[in-house]
Amino acid sequence: MLTKRQLLILKEIIRLFADTGQPIGSKTLMKALPIHVSSATIRNDMAVLEEEGYIEKMHSSSGRIPSMKGYRFYLDHLVEPTAATPRDYEVIQKSFQQHYHKLDEIVDQSAKILSDLTSYTAITLGPEVKDTTLTGFRLVPLGDYRVMAILVTSAGTVESQVFSIPQSLTSEELEKAIRIVNDNLVGLPLTEVASRLKDGVPQVLMQYMTSPSGFLDIFEDVLKQAAQEHYYVGGRLNLLNYLADKKDEDIDQLKSVYEMIDQSDSLANLLNVSTQDQLPNSSIRVRLGDEMSDSLKNFSLITANYDLGEHGQGMVALLGPTSMPYSRMIGLLDVFREELAKRLTDYYFHYPNH
Amino acid sequence: MLTKRQLLILKEIIRLFADTGQPIGSKTLMKALPIHVSSATIRNDMAVLEEEGYIEKMHSSSGRIPSMKGYRFYLDHLVEPTAATPRDYEVIQKSFQQHYHKLDEIVDQSAKILSDLTSYTAITLGPEVKDTTLTGFRLVPLGDYRVMAILVTSAGTVESQVFSIPQSLTSEELEKAIRIVNDNLVGLPLTEVASRLKDGVPQVLMQYMTSPSGFLDIFEDVLKQAAQEHYYVGGRLNLLNYLADKKDEDIDQLKSVYEMIDQSDSLANLLNVSTQDQLPNSSIRVRLGDEMSDSLKNFSLITANYDLGEHGQGMVALLGPTSMPYSRMIGLLDVFREELAKRLTDYYFHYPNH
DNA sequence: AGTTAGCACTCATACGTATGAAGTGCTAAA
DNA sequence: TTTAGCACTTCATACGTATGAGTGCTAACT
Numbered sequence: 195m196l197t198k199r200q201l202l203i204l205k206e207i208i209r210l211f212a213d214t215g216q217p218i219g220s221k222t223l224m225k226a227l228p229i230h231v232s233s234a235t236i237r238n239d240m241a242v243l244e245e246e247g248y249i250e251k252m253h254s255s256s257g258r259i260p261s262m263k264g265y266r267f268y269l270d271h272l273v274e275p276t277a278a279t280p281r282d283y284e285v286i287q288k289s290f291q292q293h294y295h296k297l298d299e300i301v302d303q304s305a306k307i308l309s310d311l312t313s314y315t316a317i318t319l320g321p322e323v324k325d326t327t328l329t330g331f332r333l334v335p336l337g338d339y340r341v342m343a344i345l346v347t348s349a350g351t352v353e354s355q356v357f358s359i360p361q362s363l364t365s366e367e368l369e370k371a372i373r374i375v376n377d378n379l380v381g382l383p384l385t386e387v388a389s390r391l392k393d394g395v396p397q398v399l400m401q402y403m404t405s406p407s408g409f410l411d412i413f414e415d416v417l418k419q420a421a422q423e424h425y426y427v428g429g430r431l432n433l434l435n436y437l438a439d440k441k442d443e444d445i446d447q448l449k450s451v452y453e454m455i456d457q458s459d460s461l462a463n464l465l466n467v468s469t470q471d472q473l474p475n476s477s478i479r480v481r482l483g484d485e486m487s488d489s490l491k492n493f494s495l496i497t498a499n500y501d502l503g504e505h506g507q508g509m510v511a512l513l514g515p516t517s518m519p520y521s522r523m524i525g526l527l528d529v530f531r532e533e534l535a536k537r538l539t540d541y542y543f544h545y546p547n548h
Numbered sequence: 549m550l551t552k553r554q555l556l557i558l559k560e561i562i563r564l565f566a567d568t569g570q571p572i573g574s575k576t577l578m579k580a581l582p583i584h585v586s587s588a589t590i591r592n593d594m595a596v597l598e599e600e601g602y603i604e605k606m607h608s609s610s611g612r613i614p615s616m617k618g619y620r621f622y623l624d625h626l627v628e629p630t631a632a633t634p635r636d637y638e639v640i641q642k643s644f645q646q647h648y649h650k651l652d653e654i655v656d657q658s659a660k661i662l663s664d665l666t667s668y669t670a671i672t673l674g675p676e677v678k679d680t681t682l683t684g685f686r687l688v689p690l691g692d693y694r695v696m697a698i699l700v701t702s703a704g705t706v707e708s709q710v711f712s713i714p715q716s717l718t719s720e721e722l723e724k725a726i727r728i729v730n731d732n733l734v735g736l737p738l739t740e741v742a743s744r745l746k747d748g749v750p751q752v753l754m755q756y757m758t759s760p761s762g763f764l765d766i767f768e769d770v771l772k773q774a775a776q777e778h779y780y781v782g783g784r785l786n787l788l789n790y791l792a793d794k795k796d797e798d799i800d801q802l803k804s805v806y807e808m809i810d811q812s813d814s815l816a817n818l819l820n821v822s823t824q825d826q827l828p829n830s831s832i833r834v835r836l837g838d839e840m841s842d843s844l845k846n847f848s849l850i851t852a853n854y855d856l857g858e859h860g861q862g863m864v865a866l867l868g869p870t871s872m873p874y875s876r877m878i879g880l881l882d883v884f885r886e887e888l889a890k891r892l893t894d895y896y897f898h899y900p901n902h
Numbered sequence: 903a904g905t906t907a908g909c910a911c912t913c914a915t916a917c918g919t920a921t922g923a924a925g926t927g928c929t930a931a932a
Numbered sequence: 933t934t935t936a937g938c939a940c941t942t943c944a945t946a947c948g949t950a951t952g953a954g955t956g957c958t959a960a961c962t
Binding site: 217219220221233234237238240241251254255256257 | 953954955956
């Protein structure tokens with residue numbers, strides 16, 4: 195069992211290490227700590243902390259740095275979020291002060307704001323209602339045998355795609371296809387729509403179209419697009435700030451991190467994993483890269499939910515080095531998600547029923 | 549005036565330097581050159597080349613590296629494109645063997661192929677007809693006071709955007725607006741459309757709508773989107789391969805290069821500059837970063853046009869380190885643009901009249 | 903029992919020196 | 933004009949040494 199002072203020392207090591215990036219020695223700690231004890235005493239406590247695996251040395255006589263176990267312990271028991279400054283509030287609110295035409299524009303913008311604010315990489319996800327249903331489907335002929343398919347969901351998202359149709363397909367046939375889709379599929383949950391697309395619908399379409407398969411392919415494509423979660427990433431380039439030692443392996447790692455955040459399914463994988471073990475402080479979680487994938491070693495991911503009531507839940511996340519100043523970041527993320535939620539609620543208020 | 553042998557030496561230095569990245573010494577050259585002269589002779593020639601400013605030393609007794617002047621001279625007079633290998637052909641053709649629904653998909657894909665092929669960063673631009681005209685405009689009501697605006701151009705591009713409309717706007721008014729646009733603007737060049745949007749059209753709309761400004765904003769937005777050139781970038785991450793020394797300034801430079809290629813107007817600026825001074829070999833040009841912007845120091849940009857006859861011209865480009873193996877890259881780019889042109893022509897053949 | 907001063911020990915870093923390799927310029931001969 | 937030979941320069945590497953930050957341990961102190 196660690197003593198109070200030892201906990202204080204661990205906390206201070208983590209704070210100083212986030213600040214300086216350098217290993218922390220006993221004398222430095224002596225000056226920094228609020229309590230007045232000699233460096234020898236601190237050394238003794240540090241020895242205990244090291245025995246228990248919370249901190250480690252780079253070599254036999256260097257200062258200590260927090261271990262992964264140390265960070266984990268800190269995050270689970272020690273961290274105290276710092277309240278965001280009035281300046282932070284101001285910046286956030288000012289940045290959201292625009293007129294947006296689409297929900298996703300706000301979410302996209304929020305990733306930029308958050309990354310600017312923190313100088314880390316931000317990832318945001320729009321609100322998601324549990325049972326999104328299909329509320330509308332349109333086919334708009336564009337001439338020259340091209341058609342735009344538009345799909346609207348109850349969550350307010352709109353997906354569209356242009357595709358080319360065989361010249362044999364007449365506009366009457368298309369009309370019928372639209373009517374069939376609207377009569378049979380609108381109002382159903384997207385998952386249900388997808389499954390009916392496999393059986394049932396093809397047969398019906400058969401009666402009116404000579405070759406419904408091309409049509410079905412497109413419809414399925416747009417549907418998949420609509421069902422997929424859209425992540426927005428801001429401050430990609432900030433990842434370059436943490437190429438400290440700049441070895442070749444670091445660059446390789448960086449590449450795989452970039453590949454990860456540019457692929458929405460691996461991002462989904464990263465962010466959606468087990469929201470089960472919630473932290474006491476509502477729903478902000480910190481996961482150390484080492485606990486996730488190998489390619490995220492030395493990175494750390496802070497995720498926070500935001501709640502829009504009937505309009506579902508969304509998520510914002512921050513990706514940065516393991517040695518982030520967590521108290522500030524958690525505090526900041528906490529107000530950020532609230533401001534984002536306010537802004538989104540505001541949007542729904544102006545354009546209801548999406 | 550340089551002698552034949554001196555030119556040969558310059559050429560070989562550039563070749564070897566592209567290969568190894570190391571400064572080249574007289575002995576190395578002696579072994580590599582097709583002619584048999586002693587290292588002392590080569591040293592004498594190198595002294596001349598250095599005096600003339602074509603090569604330079606890192607320090608008083610290192611091998612030589614090409615100077616910018618040396619590269620410029622090489623590119624203007626010495627470089628001989630290497631024919632692409634059958635393997636290259638195969639890879640390119642295989643990669644294009646897909647069914648595409650949109651023209652832009654092909655162009656997008658081509659950037660990926662080219663970057664994979666070269667391990668540099670590729671930038672591609674779709675074909676551009678000189679006088680693109682507006683061929684269609686649609687407004688599709690999506691319910692809940694939202695509308696999707698769709699704009700089709702004679703170049704085959706389709707741009708769309710969702711926007712929200714004031715509740716006061718009735719569907720009859722919208723119908724009218726569509727008709728007005730289609731009656732007055734379809735068939736005109738995009739530039740003309742933009743200018744009429746400023747005067748003329750607003751007055752006409754006034755008669756049917758209470759507040760046409762919101763509508764006009766949107767129309768202008770989509771129009772701008774359609775008029776803007778869409779660049780596709782492939783192999784962004786390849787830029788990370790050339791962080792040789794990995795100093796802080798390099799990272800800063802890298803950031804500004806990334807910012808440049810992610811901003812389509814600065815890209816346009818980069819690629820569209822003065823196509824006047826064409827190289828003899830048709831229309832492949834190489835520009836050294838140092839000749840362009842400061843942030844592109846040590847980079848080099850190879851651009852090549854492709855020609856689709858009546859369907860306009862497009863462009864592919866390759867961004868890599870100044871020490872690229874130019875002969876291979878130019879040869880490769882030459883066949884690549886032809887294959888791309890074939891593929892695009894093929895597309896137009898299947899879906900004509902775009 | 904906990905805390906502290908003191909001291910020997912370790913390791914990274916910086917620095918000066920020696921050495922060898924790579925490369926050059928120059929000279930004199932072919 | 934070309935070449936062989938040689939003196940010279942610079943750099944990278946290795947090595948020894950000094951320095952400083954930091955540690956662990958012991959013995960004394962409270």
